[in-house]
Amino acid sequence: MTAFLFIVIGAPSDARIVTDQLGRQVTVSDKPRRVVSLAPNITEIIYALGQENLLKGVTLYSDFPPAAVSLPKVGSYVQLNLEKIVALKPDLCIAIKDGNPRVVARRLESLNIPVYAVDPKNLETVMQTVLEIGNLLNANQRADFLVQRMRSRVLKVKSLVAKAAYRPRVFFQIGICPIVSVGTDTFIHELIELAGGKNLAQGPLAYPRFSREQVLVLSPEILIITSMARAAVFEKVKAEWSRWPNMPAIRDRRIFLEDSNFFDRPTPRLVDGLELLVKLIHPELFDETQ
Amino acid sequence: MKPKTPLLLKRLSVISLSLLLVLLIAMFLGISMGSTTSGIKVVFQSLFKAKESDPMLDTIIWQIRFPRVLLATLVGAALSLGGLVFQALLRNPLAEPYILGISGGSAIGAIIGILIGFSKFPGVSLTAFAGSIAILLLILVMSSGQTILKKDALLLSGVMVNAFCAAVIMFLVSMTQDSRLHNIIFWLMGDLSMVDIGHVGILAAILCPCFILIFWFSNSMNLLLMGKEMAQTMGVNIKTVTVILLVATSFMVSATVSYCGLVGFVGLVVPHLLRLVFGPDHRVLVPACVLGGGAYLVFCDILARVLPEQGEMPAGVITAMIGAPLFIFLLKKTRR
Amino acid sequence: MAIHVKNLNYYYGDFPALKNITFSVATGNFFIIIGPNGSGKTTLLKVVAGILKSQTDQLEILNRPVDHYSRKALARAIAFVPQMIPVDFPFSVTEIVLMGRSPYLGMLGLEQEKDLEIAKQALIFTGVDHLAHRKLDQLSGGEQQRVFVAKAICQEPEIILLDEPTASLDLAHQVRLMDLMEKLKNERGITVVMVSHDVNLAAMYGDRLLLLNKGEIVRLGDPKEVLTFQTLEQVYGCTLLVDESPLGKTPRVTPVPRKYMNIDRQEE
Numbered sequence: 001m002t003a004f005l006f007i008v009i010g011a012p013s014d015a016r017i018v019t020d021q022l023g024r025q026v027t028v029s030d031k032p033r034r035v036v037s038l039a040p041n042i043t044e045i046i047y048a049l050g051q052e053n054l055l056k057g058v059t060l061y062s063d064f065p066p067a068a069v070s071l072p073k074v075g076s077y078v079q080l081n082l083e084k085i086v087a088l089k090p091d092l093c094i095a096i097k098d099g100n101p102r103v104v105a106r107r108l109e110s111l112n113i114p115v116y117a118v119d120p121k122n123l124e125t126v127m128q129t130v131l132e133i134g135n136l137l138n139a140n141q142r143a144d145f146l147v148q149r150m151r152s153r154v155l156k157v158k159s160l161v162a163k164a165a166y167r168p169r170v171f172f173q174i175g176i177c178p179i180v181s182v183g184t185d186t187f188i189h190e191l192i193e194l195a196g197g198k199n200l201a202q203g204p205l206a207y208p209r210f211s212r213e214q215v216l217v218l219s220p221e222i223l224i225i226t227s228m229a230r231a232a233v234f235e236k237v238k239a240e241w242s243r244w245p246n247m248p249a250i251r252d253r254r255i256f257l258e259d260s261n262f263f264d265r266p267t268p269r270l271v272d273g274l275e276l277l278v279k280l281i282h283p284e285l286f287d288e289t290q
Numbered sequence: 291m292k293p294k295t296p297l298l299l300k301r302l303s304v305i306s307l308s309l310l311l312v313l314l315i316a317m318f319l320g321i322s323m324g325s326t327t328s329g330i331k332v333v334f335q336s337l338f339k340a341k342e343s344d345p346m347l348d349t350i351i352w353q354i355r356f357p358r359v360l361l362a363t364l365v366g367a368a369l370s371l372g373g374l375v376f377q378a379l380l381r382n383p384l385a386e387p388y389i390l391g392i393s394g395g396s397a398i399g400a401i402i403g404i405l406i407g408f409s410k411f412p413g414v415s416l417t418a419f420a421g422s423i424a425i426l427l428l429i430l431v432m433s434s435g436q437t438i439l440k441k442d443a444l445l446l447s448g449v450m451v452n453a454f455c456a457a458v459i460m461f462l463v464s465m466t467q468d469s470r471l472h473n474i475i476f477w478l479m480g481d482l483s484m485v486d487i488g489h490v491g492i493l494a495a496i497l498c499p500c501f502i503l504i505f506w507f508s509n510s511m512n513l514l515l516m517g518k519e520m521a522q523t524m525g526v527n528i529k530t531v532t533v534i535l536l537v538a539t540s541f542m543v544s545a546t547v548s549y550c551g552l553v554g555f556v557g558l559v560v561p562h563l564l565r566l567v568f569g570p571d572h573r574v575l576v577p578a579c580v581l582g583g584g585a586y587l588v589f590c591d592i593l594a595r596v597l598p599e600q601g602e603m604p605a606g607v608i609t610a611m612i613g614a615p616l617f618i619f620l621l622k623k624t625r626r
Numbered sequence: 627m628a629i630h631v632k633n634l635n636y637y638y639g640d641f642p643a644l645k646n647i648t649f650s651v652a653t654g655n656f657f658i659i660i661g662p663n664g665s666g667k668t669t670l671l672k673v674v675a676g677i678l679k680s681q682t683d684q685l686e687i688l689n690r691p692v693d694h695y696s697r698k699a700l701a702r703a704i705a706f707v708p709q710m711i712p713v714d715f716p717f718s719v720t721e722i723v724l725m726g727r728s729p730y731l732g733m734l735g736l737e738q739e740k741d742l743e744i745a746k747q748a749l750i751f752t753g754v755d756h757l758a759h760r761k762l763d764q765l766s767g768g769e770q771q772r773v774f775v776a777k778a779i780c781q782e783p784e785i786i787l788l789d790e791p792t793a794s795l796d797l798a799h800q801v802r803l804m805d806l807m808e809k810l811k812n813e814r815g816i817t818v819v820m821v822s823h824d825v826n827l828a829a830m831y832g833d834r835l836l837l838l839n840k841g842e843i844v845r846l847g848d849p850k851e852v853l854t855f856q857t858l859e860q861v862y863g864c865t866l867l868v869d870e871s872p873l874g875k876t877p878r879v880t881p882v883p884r885k886y887m888n889i890d891r892q893e894e
Contacts, residue, residue, distance in 0.1 A: 087326040509735035525701035570716040
């Protein structure tokens with residue numbers, strides 16, 4: 001057993017103890033050489049930090065950046081394949097609280113593979129996650145830079161939105177059948193509010209369901225639809241909604257299809273999503289400035 | 291005193307030994323195959339602690355695959371035996387281990403456990419077990435007053451309760467949000483992954499006494515097939531035997547299902563397969579189900595792990611896809 | 627006394643199927659219970675067999691109250707041959723006959739040489755030994771019946787109970803079975819108690835007959851005493867002709883079709 005530990009982690013003196021986002025103490029190597037990412041957003045962050053050479057395995061649907069697709073797969077983030085992970089001989093696994101089965105993390109640790117868990121819940125904690133992963137992978141400088149950029153872009157949006165006179169009512173549809181929107185405890189809600197809109201589905205339920213009637217009663221002025229669906233499906237959905245021309249969003253032709261990955265993956269691309277949203281919600285602010 | 295006749299014992303030994311061999315081969319294959327390539331040579335090296343053995347592969351073989359193969363053996367044994375006993379008790383060839391509401395009750399219990407946020411063990415397992423026992427008691431109470439259709443009262447109650455539970459399950463599932471939904475669906479399809487050797491030990495400690503107890507009553511099961519009245523005239527204490535078998539089997543199946551969800555079809559097809567090959571004597575069928583059922587599920591689990599490109603299929607899919615044609619083939623062959 | 631019954635009552639729920647039944651069966655007797663449908667014949671047989679438990683007892687088997695017997699002990703004293711062969715009973719003839727040994731064996735019923743020998747003898751006695759390895763469903767009705775008789779013989783009982791054994795048999799097999807019972811009685815001293823709907827067979831073979839109607843005893847005695855046309859017509863509610871069988875001194879009962887009704891009923 002000790003021999004195994006030696007081979008996997010490296011000389012014990014090169015290790016440090018860190019605290020992950022769930023408050024767990026994790027012993028990691030100072031210089032991790034073989035990292036496995038247990039969620040698509042973590043993969044993105046590692047690439048954004050320029051540390052993809054350390055990355056030996058990713059989960060299915062790790063599709064950004066496109067280069068990640070060619071990496072070995074270890075299952076989906078909700079159904080991880082323990083055998084494949086172990087076969088990659090990782091010295092660090094980075095996991096996400098929301099989705100990764102706890103039992104897998106426990107098994108990995110019982111096999112002496114350190115598991116660092118993150119739990120990004122909003123923009124702030126996403127930035128924190130970037131910093132922490134940067135720290136783990138010895139890319140602190142790059143991490144700082146990334147986070148600074150993110151912060152300044154967010155501030156810019158905030159100041160822009162401050163000038164807006166009015167908060168349009170936004171219905172953000174993430175599920176087509178049944179109709180599902182987003183509650184207060186989601187990234188999307190935060191982004192909508194930051195972008196100067198009013199999330200009609202806000203409330204304690206994270207993914208509330210609506211009947212078509214309920215949506216009509218809410219009378220959204222902007223309807224944003226995201227899903228992993230293709231454009232053809234969007235046209236059908238748009239046609240469905242168009243049967244109610246009295247809805248402001250239909251009347252004013254403010255119904256949009258957007259790529260969900262900008263809005264529900266806790267990565268730096270959330271800021272891209274934010275900027276997208278501002279353009280959709282307050283186009284008037286962009287006529288004046290650039 | 292003449293030695294015991296070789297008639298039954300000889301058959302029993304021959305059949306048990308051959309099935310044991312099959313099981314051992316299955317287990318060996320089970321630990322040599324998986325979603326990463328290993329090969330048989332590697333397993334040998336690992337077994338005999340050769341110097342060339344790779345510790346990473348050792349880990350995969352012994353810490354990941356071996357517990358899973360053991361679990362598949364136990365689960366296959368328990369479910370096959372459960373099907374056999376219920377087919378004898380209810381005198382119905384369509385009986386399977388989940389028939390007395392065990393699937394419905396345990397599923398509801400498991401879903402409640404998952405929704406509360408328990409981890410698989412011990413939380414969800416306990417709620418699943420509690421659910422199945424509760425539903426079983428309900429069915430026993432429901433069918434206790436029946437004098438008409440005595441034989442089928444239990445069966446019918448079980449079928450109705452399972453149907454009701456299925457509706458409740460669909461309702462609960464439709465109300466769940468994303469990630470927890472995944473856990474529920476895996477459980478409903480039967481989940482042999484993420485096995486802990488300690489848990490397997492606990493399950494073995496629970497199941498083995500049940501196997502032995504059921505074997506003890508195997509001759510009684512033969513006599514029961516004559517019908518309750520006739521069996522009584524042969525000296526069988528119907529009430530006692532029925533209750534003991536019912537309780538032991540339900541307990542055995544509930545414990546199994548609580549740990550790994552609803553692995554389907556094994557309990558229906560394996561007893562029939564073995565009966566076609568080895569005949570209807572339960573004294574032979576009970577050990578055959580334990581060994582043969584275990585081997586069968588290990589084989590199916592190997593395929594479930596190895597066939598799909600990504601991820602794994604639920605073992606219950608393979609048991610059906612293989613079991614059904616195999617059974618029809620054997621049926622045709624023996625019809626002469 | 628092989629069987630002694632006193633003041634036996636049996637209720638199906640509220641319905642009284644047997645009322646105040648009292649009779650005895652002597653050891654080695656061929657005792658046949660007859661009566662119309664619904665008279666309680668089968669119920670009575672099942673109570674004696676221990677399958678049904680009567681609410682008021684005094685049932686003695688071999689001079690001991692039936693309560694004093696364990697299930698297995700009772701199975702060693704009494705063997706039961708059912709009217710209907712169990713459906714979907716997949717065992718072979720030998721396996722079935724060997725089951726007859728289970729009252730003498732342990733839980734697992736592991737048979738020894740001696741048991742195999744007894745089974746073989748039973749098969750020979752009933753004339754089905756040439757079918758030893760066949761499955762039950764491959765046999766004719768008569769052969770199946772005899773397999774179950776062989777099984778009963780294996781129980782080495784003092785008493786054999788049979789529930790309408792000739793009901794679904796053809797003429798040849800009817801007689802064959804009755805002869806077999808007589809052989810059992812004569813050669814092995816087994817008491818045979820049978821429920822029969824066939825009054826004539828009962829007359830030819832029975833030492834004593836018990837005539838039941840609506841759960842009550844109408845007559846008990848030898849065939850000549852029981853099978854009088856007054857008694858039978860009252861019980862069966864139809865016109866009957868009772869004379870003496872040309873084969874022996876036993877009564878012969880013939881139901882009278884309508885077209886013969888105007889002829890005198892009793893010829894001297």
